[in-house]
Amino acid sequence: MRIAILGNQGSWYCRELQQAAEARGHSSCTLEFHDLAAWLPVLSTEQFSSYDAEECQIDLNQFDALIIRTMPPGSLEQVIFRMDLLGRLEQAGVTVFNTPRAIECAVDKYLTTSRLSAAGLPVPATAVCESSEAAMQRFEDLGGDVVVKPLFGSEGRGIFRISDPDLAYRSFRTLERTQAVIYLQRYIPHPGYDLRILILNGSVVGAIRRHNQTDFRTNISRQGRAEAYSPTESEVQLALRACELTQAEFAGVDLLTPVEAPETRYLLEVNAVPGWRGLQSATNVNVAALVIEYLEQKRNNAGVSQP
Known part of the structure; x- marks a missing residue:
């Protein structure tokens, strides 16, 4: 496959995905959102491209798959254009991962929380x-x-x-x-940790408990500490249902245990561009390799042969 990764140049996640892709015989490159463009010539097929630092044009139509690794902030016009372009690329036959529908929901906290709440799932x-x-x-x-x-x-x-x-x-x-x-x-008082369950194609890739005793935010990027965790069946079902409602094939689902009701789990977030560095260090699961293998399966199921 020819794989494009939409992320930040130099990102650890982009490097992991590129290494995993190349280890399985695929070619890959990293692109950034602000370099994307569309071209609609008269009475011809729409063309999608990216421009690198030397203003060299890269044809996006040539790629088999596009992995979304970031969704940077931008104006309303920029965000709408990005989502529209991803949708058009998908319609042109490029496998966009996660799908534009899942990205659109998961990056919007209101839409995600509203859908989870409407389905009767526990949210703050x-x-x-x-x-x-x-x-x-x-x-x-x-x-x-x-x-x-x-x-x-x-x-x-x-x-x-x-x-x-x-x-x-x-x-x-x-x-x-x-x-x-x-x-x-x-604000929900909690015991200084939350849970992150990583889901890929309806299965648990791994789970961690994220601790932070100095900040109510337990994110690894905020000096949180990760340890491997075995989720209960009810926690897994909660995470799977959250992914179903947001249409995310690959997601990090965050659960919080309130001090006042230790048997309860609140759904805090469904992240369709999930980080996995802390989880990988705690579980030794090669997440990038699993992502590439899944993309191979998707292309095979779509009737596209792999090398």
């Missing part, structure tokens, strides 16, 4: 609004102790906890002025 009490007045009302409704999250974002970036009403008001006013959507969740 959540409020989403644009005005500081509405946010202050929900701040009180959520018990006066909330976690504020960017609607788009990962690895714990931009997340902060507020329990002081004056600070909450100033924070919400600032977000309102910047035309941000204000996304609030009730």
